[in-house]
Structures are given as C-alpha cells and as structure tokens.
Amino acid sequence: MQTTAEVSGSGLDLIFKYIDEQQNEFVQELKEWVAIPSDSSDPQAWDKIVRMLNVTADKIKTLGGNVELADLGSQKMSNGQSVHLPPVILAELKKDPKKPTLCIYGHVDVQPAKKEDGWTTDPYTLTEINGNLYGRGASDNKGPVLAWLHAVEAYQSLKQELPVNIKFIIEGMEEAGSNGLDTLTEQRNMTFFSDVDYIVISDNIWISKKPALTYGTRGNCYFFVEVEGQKQDMHSGVFGGSIHEAMTDLIALLDSLVESSGHILIPAINEAVAPLTEEEKKRYQGIQFDLEVHKKDCGVTKFLFDTKEEILQHRWRYPSLSIHGIEGAFFETGTKTVIPRKVIGKFSIRLVPNMDPSEVEKQVTEYLHKVFAERNSPNQLKVTMPISAKPWLADVSDPQFVAGRRAVQTVFGVDPDLICEGSTIPIARNFQDVTGKSIMMLPIGGADDGEHSQNEKMSRSSYIQGTKLFAAFFYELSQLPHK
Numbered sequence: 001m002q003t004t005a006e007v008s009g010s011g012l013d014l015i016f017k018y019i020d021e022q023q024n025e026f027v028q029e030l031k032e033w034v035a036i037p038s039d040s041s042d043p044q045a046w047d048k049i050v051r052m053l054n055v056t057a058d059k060i061k062t063l064g065g066n067v068e069l070a071d072l073g074s075q076k077m078s079n080g081q082s083v084h085l086p087p088v089i090l091a092e093l094k095k096d097p098k099k100p101t102l103c104i105y106g107h108v109d110v111q112p113a114k115k116e117d118g119w120t121t122d123p124y125t126l127t128e129i130n131g132n133l134y135g136r137g138a139s140d141n142k143g144p145v146l147a148w149l150h151a152v153e154a155y156q157s158l159k160q161e162l163p164v165n166i167k168f169i170i171e172g173m174e175e176a177g178s179n180g181l182d183t184l185t186e187q188r189n190m191t192f193f194s195d196v197d198y199i200v201i202s203d204n205i206w207i208s209k210k211p212a213l214t215y216g217t218r219g220n221c222y223f224f225v226e227v228e229g230q231k232q233d234m235h236s237g238v239f240g241g242s243i244h245e246a247m248t249d250l251i252a253l254l255d256s257l258v259e260s261s262g263h264i265l266i267p268a269i270n271e272a273v274a275p276l277t278e279e280e281k282k283r284y285q286g287i288q289f290d291l292e293v294h295k296k297d298c299g300v301t302k303f304l305f306d307t308k309e310e311i312l313q314h315r316w317r318y319p320s321l322s323i324h325g326i327e328g329a330f331f332e333t334g335t336k337t338v339i340p341r342k343v344i345g346k347f348s349i350r351l352v353p354n355m356d357p358s359e360v361e362k363q364v365t366e367y368l369h370k371v372f373a374e375r376n377s378p379n380q381l382k383v384t385m386p387i388s389a390k391p392w393l394a395d396v397s398d399p400q401f402v403a404g405r406r407a408v409q410t411v412f413g414v415d416p417d418l419i420c421e422g423s424t425i426p427i428a429r430n431f432q433d434v435t436g437k438s439i440m441m442l443p444i445g446g447a448d449d450g451e452h453s454q455n456e457k458m459s460r461s462s463y464i465q466g467t468k469l470f471a472a473f474f475y476e477l478s479q480l481p482h483k
C-alpha cells in the first residue's frame with residue numbers, strides 16, 4: 001500500500017489512521033453494496049436499483065443527512081411502453097453558511113454481469129484476491145461512492161468538524177444515460193444547486209499508476225438500427241436465396257460505419273472536431289502512460305496507433321464508433337438455421353468538443369437511410385438514438401483543481417497528471433451548462449480496473465487511499481478563498 005505523507009496540523013493524520021483501521025469494515029460494506037445487482041440496462045430489474053438507492057439513502061441518514069428521493073417520472077421505451085424511472089437521491093448534511101459547499105455526484109447502478117460471461121468469481125460476490133476486490137460496481141461506481149461516505153464518516157467518528165458543507169446527488173440510471181436527471185437539474189437549479197460552490201465526480205479511472213485529476217470527458221450518441229423483414233423467423237433452407245434478409249441488410253449497414261483503421265465513414269462526422277493546437281499537442285508528451293503496460297492491461301498485441309500521443313488523442317479528443325450487439329440475432333451455441341425476422345443493431349459514437357448530439361443524429365440517420373436505399377431492400381429500416389450526452393471540458397485554472405492537486409500531494413506524495421476520460425458521464429455537461437458551477441473529476445479507480453468488463457475490480461489500496469484522498473480534498477477545499 002502507498003504511504004501517506006505527514007499532515008499534522010490539519011487533523012488529517014488522525015483521520016487517515018482511522019481510515020486504515022476501519023478498512024475491513026469499509027470492504028465489508030462494499031461487499032453488501034456489490035451484492036445488490038442494480039443493473040440499469042434492464043427495466044424489469046429496476047426494483048433492485050430502488051433497493052440500492054434505499055440502502056444508499058439509509059447510509060447517508062446515518063451520517064445525519066437530510067435525504068430526498070426525487071421522482072423522475074416515466075421513460076418511454078423503444079417498444080412504446082412507459083416505465084417509471086428510479087428516483088434520484090438529493091441529500092444534504094448540516095449546513096454552516098461560513099463554509100463552502102461541495103456537491104458530490106455518483107451512481108449506484110451497474111452494467112450487466114453474468115458469471116458465464118467469463119467472470120472468474122461471482123460478479124455480485126465481492127471477492128478479494130491478491131489485494132484486489134473483484135465484483136461488478138467495485139470500481140464503477142459503488143466503491144468511489146462509498147469512499148466519499150466513509151471520508152465523511154471518518155471526520156464524524158473522530159468528532160472533527162467537516163471543513164465543508166456537503167450535498168450528494170446519487171442516481172441509479174447513469175449507465176443507461178441518466179434520463180430525467182437533466183430535467184431535475186433544471187428544476188432544482190435555483191434551490192438545491194443555488195448554494196453549491198463546487199461539484200465533484202469520482203466515476204472514472206487513472207491512466208497509469210500516477211494519480212490524476214480529470215478535466216474532460218467524451219460524450220456519447222447511442223443508436224438502434226432496426227431492420228424488419230418477413231412476418232416471422234424462417235427456415236433458411238426453404239427461404240434462403242429468395243427473400244431479402246433483415247440480418248444481411250443490418251450487417252451491411254453496420255459494416256458501412258467504420259473502417260478497420262477506426263476512421264468513421266459517416267460524412268461530416270469529423271468536421272466539427274476541435275482542431276488540435278500546438279499547446280494541446282505538448283500536453284500529451286508530459287503524461288505518464290506506458291503503451292506496453294496498456295497493451296498488457298487490455299490483453300492485445302497491437303493498437304490502431306503506434307505512439308502514446310496518438311492513443312491518448314484518440315481516447316480523449318477524437319470521436320470513435322463502437323458496435324455493441326445485435327438484438328434478435330441467434331447467438332447461442334449450436335447451429336440453428338434460422339433467418340431472423342427482425343434485428344436491432346446497436347452502436348455508439350463517442351463525441352468530442354465541438355460535436356453536437358442532434359447534428360450527429362441527423363448525420364447518422366441520413367447516412368444509414370442512403371446506404372439502405374442502395375440495397376433496394378423491401379425491408380423496413382428504423383434508426384433511433386435512445387441515449388445522447390454532450391462532451392464535457394473544464395477550465396483547469398479553476399481553484400477546485402488547486403485543492404485536488406494539494407489533496408493528491410498530501411495522500412500520494414506526487415503531483416497528479418491532468419487527464420481526460422474517453423468514456424462519458426452523461427450529466428457532467430448538463431451540470432456545467434445549467435448550474436454554471438465549478439466541476440472537477442477526482443478519480444480513484446486504477447487503469448486496469450476493467451470497468452464494464454469481466455472481472456471488474458478495485459484494489460483495496462485504491463479504495464482506502466481514495467477514501468483518504470477525499471478526506472484531504474474536503475480540507476483543501478476549505479483552505480481556498482471562500483467566495
């Protein structure tokens with residue numbers, strides 16, 4: 001485990017000692033949270049998200065928080081059905097007008113996980129192996145949310161006054177696009193957000209063993225491409241060769257999207273991308289990122305690009321297109337000889353400054369209809385965009401980054417790298433646009449945590465040192481000149 005620098009004077013040394021001593025209890029609590037399969041991808045399972053939110057709300061109440069479970073109304077699904085969304089936790093600890101107010105955002109929903117996907121251990125049973133805590137949500141994002149709560153708990157248990165006022169926004173739909181939270185943010189801008197000075201998010205990872213502060217994330221546009229053919233699934237021996245097959249149409253459409261070089265083939269999609277400046281180019285050179293280690297973490301022998309700078313640029317500041325799956329396709333083992341009736345291809349495009357989701361939707365839809373028209377297929381094509389999120393970029397001269405840097409120095413004894421995040425925190429840009437508040441990301445997850453993958457984990461060290469980092473961050477924020 002990394003050593004913690006001396007911080008006598010601020011009382012942090014006692015807090016760090018407490019966190020070290022409590023670590024087994026903190027791991028046990030993470031085990032209880034991971035055991036709730038709060039997968040937001042399946043509306044049938046949203047009751048588990050509600051359970052997870054209730055457990056989180058109860059924990060905040062034990063810290064003396066006032067908790068509201070704010071209703072988000074209903075969401076219309078692609079099949080036309082309306083489903084009631086899980087609520088969002090809006091909470092506040094006792095307030096002192098002399099102190100700055102920090103609002104902590106996190107999520108307690110997770111990506112789907114099944115043991116048979118290739119997990120070594122049961123995804124919903126937190127299992128410690130060689131100092132790593134394996135389980136769905138350990139890193140994304142239950143571990144970091146609990147670390148924030150434990151940082152508060154540490155101050156309270158030692159009867160040390162919290163240096164900042166604290167609010168929480170904890171949601172259960174982040175992995176599904178945070179639908180409804182944008183509207184709630186607008187509704188509560190003049191109330192819940194009015195006295196917030198800083199918003200902090202810990203829902204991403206470092207890119208090396210070096211701690212980092214994150215100043216940008218990519219956005220995301222997620223597409224469904226539905227091709228509907230005959231009235232039911234058919235025998236390929238009887239009908240193959242005489243009908244237009246929905247799956248064949250769909251594969252051609254998906255194949256028209258991206259080249260093997262990673263270049264996106266949809267016209268105009270790259271035109272809005274902010275040009276690379278000389279200053280930005282230089283920034284990449286100083287960042288600690290080892291391509292060989294990255295290859296090992298990914299389990300690949302070759303990347304699309306050969307240099308560290310190119311890989312980081314294509315992760316942070318260029319768009320990418322990924323194909324995720326096909327609903328309605330035959331995917332089990334065996335040799336079923338069927339022509340599927342209807343298939344839905346799923347792909348997403350990560351957005352960078354200055355791309356706009358509504359423009360991208362138009363470009364993608366027009367392009368797919370054009371490619372489809374060239375096939376002269378009588379099948380029905382429908383293109384929809386169930387998730388859209390804009391990219392987010394912060395001003396690194398914001399004082400919150402000073403507090404973040406000092407907290408990293410205190411706990412890890414090094415200066416953090418300033419990094420971006422290739423993935424998306426859908427609500428980040430909304431918080432910025434609607435509230436105008438200072439936003440920073442303070443990740444504690446490791447580069448090899450495997451978020452969304454099999455065997456997702458967070459190391460015990462990241463979890464415990466991360467808790468100390470958050471406790472130190474409260475203190476460093478309180479040391480900034482208060483507006």
Ligand SMILES: C[C@H](N)C(=O)N[C@@H](Cc1c[nH]cn1)C(=O)O
Pocket residue numbers: 140141174175176177203204220222387389423424425426451
């Ligand atoms: C970065 C965060 N932990 C995360 O995984 N976000 C998801 C959110 C999302 C975007 N579109 C759909 N869900 C991600 O980037 O995939």
Ligand SMILES: [Zn+2]
Pocket residue numbers: 107140141174203
């Ligand atoms: Zn997350």
Ligand SMILES: [Zn+2]
Pocket residue numbers: 111140175451452
């Ligand atoms: Zn995620």
